[in-house]
Amino acid sequence: MLRMGRTRLKIEYIWYLVCFLAIPCDADDKNEINIWPMPVSVSFGSGNLHLSNDFELITKGSKFADASGILKEAFFRTIDIVRSSHVVELDTSKINPSFVLKGIHVIISSPSDELQYGIDESYKLNIPAHGKPVYAYIEAKTVYGALHGLQTFSQICSYSISSRGILVHQVPWIIADQPRFSYRGLLIDTARHYQPLQMIKKIIDAMAYTKLNVLHWHIVDKQSFPLEIPSYPKLWDGSFTIFERYTVADAAEIVSYAKKRGINVLAEIDVPGHAESWGVGYPSLRPSENCTGPLDVSNDFTFKLIDGILSDFSKIFKFKFIHLGGDEVDTSCWIITPHVKSWLQKQGIDDSDAYQYFVLRVQKLALSHGYEIINWEEAFNDFGSKLNPQTVVHNWIGGGVAEKIVKTGLRCIVSNQDKWYLDHYIRWQDFYSNEPLENITNHELHSRVLGGEVCMWGELIDAGDIEQMVWPRAAAAAERMWTSYDKLAKDPSDVRGRLSHFRCLLNQRGVASSPLEGLGKTRPYGPGSCYMK
Incomplete structure (x- = not known):
């Protein structure tokens, strides 16, 4: 008899038994190719x-x-x-x-x-x-x-x-x-919860196993500024605690560790919004004491400091791209703060124009340090024609945006949140099926889609559960980004056995990967083989 820890047999357990225990699994089947992602x-x-x-x-x-x-x-x-x-x-x-x-x-x-x-x-x-x-x-x-x-x-x-x-x-x-896309990314967020160096390295190791090649490091945000910036040493006063910080040497170590595994590190400063933590060390960056974000667009010191950050970044982060954020900017502080409102009036612009001014001015700073620019989708949606021609637009809000972006001549990275956000409860099948080139029928425009990225935002995860939330769903997207389109399964159920085998391989290598049949972090439904499809 099947011995349960409780007297009542749960409906989810019965569902698991019916759907999966009836399917035989032979991990040594000579006709199976258990390689992930599938070679060309x-x-x-x-x-x-x-x-x-x-x-x-x-x-x-x-x-x-x-x-x-x-x-x-x-x-x-x-x-x-x-x-x-x-x-x-x-x-x-x-x-x-x-x-x-x-x-x-x-x-x-x-x-x-x-x-x-x-x-x-x-x-x-x-x-x-x-x-x-x-x-x-x-x-x-x-x-x-x-x-x-x-x-x-x-x-x-x-x-x-x-x-x-x-x-x-x-x-x-x-x-x-060979890879289908040259940009195959995974975002981690160390501003909402600190991730120790060893955990970041474990994420990098698992990325190498799946042939992902860009670690998008969302280092800072409104909640904390954990990174040492030599030009402006008070910035990391905005960290959660002194124990949850990264030194310059730490950041350089992550870049070196990743390079040895064929992985670029994309650094991000998300401006002008998502930057309230900057004002802990430098209060003048805030519009006022009571209105702490976005960064003060009227203050030249704001841009001088950003220039210093980018200068310091250029000594550590050697990837050709820098991510400048630009998303979810609530400009109401600029309107209600007297000195900022006065500046807007003198410039003859409104708060929407000021948002555009801020993004474009920071783009010029990044270009002056030799970077090419990535901005989140809102900048394109609001003033796409004004963006620097070297801009890469990072789609996240929804589907169908990549098609619009590439038609304007700009480049694009796909991360639409309804399919490729790891903090959302989305099935691995949806990660696998999400197609970066969807609806882009003109093949000449395909090269403008650099690739894609799955995003692990950190509000509700920390070092204790990040791996379970990332894997194996990120691996499902990794095959979509690596394997040639004609070799991809049209029905994700056709790759279930191979992905299940790879998930077990991750566990064997010390990666805390969740079972396939979960929506992110989950537990097994009961006793059984790791290889059960």
Whole structure:
């Protein structure tokens, strides 16, 4: 009998039993490809190789010197995660050498390890079924393509209970792969709840597993300003506590850690709204004591300080883009504060014009520091034709906006809240099905959609539950952003088994990923296998 902790069998539990326990699951089905996201081109066999205990990296013939150790570190991380699920006890000396994978050749064409938007992330992975000796091969234009190849390789390795070693299953493999979009992002919010450095690193690790490549760091907001700004050291007086702050060295460490995993860090200052915390250290930024936001548009010090922030940012955040926010600006403070109202009258503008003036002036400051600009959707909706031509508009309010943006000649990132907001209770199937190019029928305009981003706003999450809210739903969107359109499933139920397998793999690697059948953070419905579809 099924033993329950309570006397009453819950309706949700019965629903789970009917819908899912009736579906068989064979994680070792030789016809299944358990790779996430799905590669562009893949063929495989039915053989197995054992991973050598002395598995080695060979880079002979590669133009990439790996002076910073990116490839070498990635190789050892890959081997560590492959071997982390169990203690390996296999004595490979007792196995026919023709069926032992000795190592992996990695050939990289570019000598550079520069990480920027639009770099070539393609790779080819080949693993033969046997040989004397047997080696796998990764070919890539850049080291970051090679990192993706290593991630794919890690997913076709698994522990064998029978041999007590690591198997590379379904050999031979021939994989050719590249991303559909160059921008594949995840937003985290450290202003509503502080996220410790180690948790941010865990998020970055899991992003690498899913081949996401932009961490959008929403660092500050009205509630707190946790980041050290050397030019204006009182800004982080607006943090929640002195224990919930990031030093310049912390921020640089996050950027470095992410780069080693092929991930850019997009920093955001959300102005002129969402900035009340700035006034804790510098009260003159506020229109008045009783009207604390948005930032005082009439005060030149406001723009001098923003210029200082951007100058400091340029020394840490090397991604070509900066996010300047610009959303949800309530200008009523400007109207009712006497000195701001007087300034508006002298300029001959109203509060709506002042909002435009603020956004455009900050755009010029960002451009002067070498950044290209991202603004939230409201700036486009209110005065799109006035935005700098280099502006990328970040859609979030709803669907159908990307089509309007690209038709004006601007670029776009898609994050519509009804499908790709992780703090909303949205099913993974909706994350998977959300199409960034929806209704953009002119193929010449497709390149103006840089990609997409799933957003984990922090009002109701902290370090205790962020991973459960992000994964596996962000992984569902990651396949939409990586895999070529013709390879995507038209019906999300067709990928349930593969995503379920990947979710279990995340758990195995120490990522606290929720069960699939939840709307964000949830618990299992009862006893059962992790792999249950």
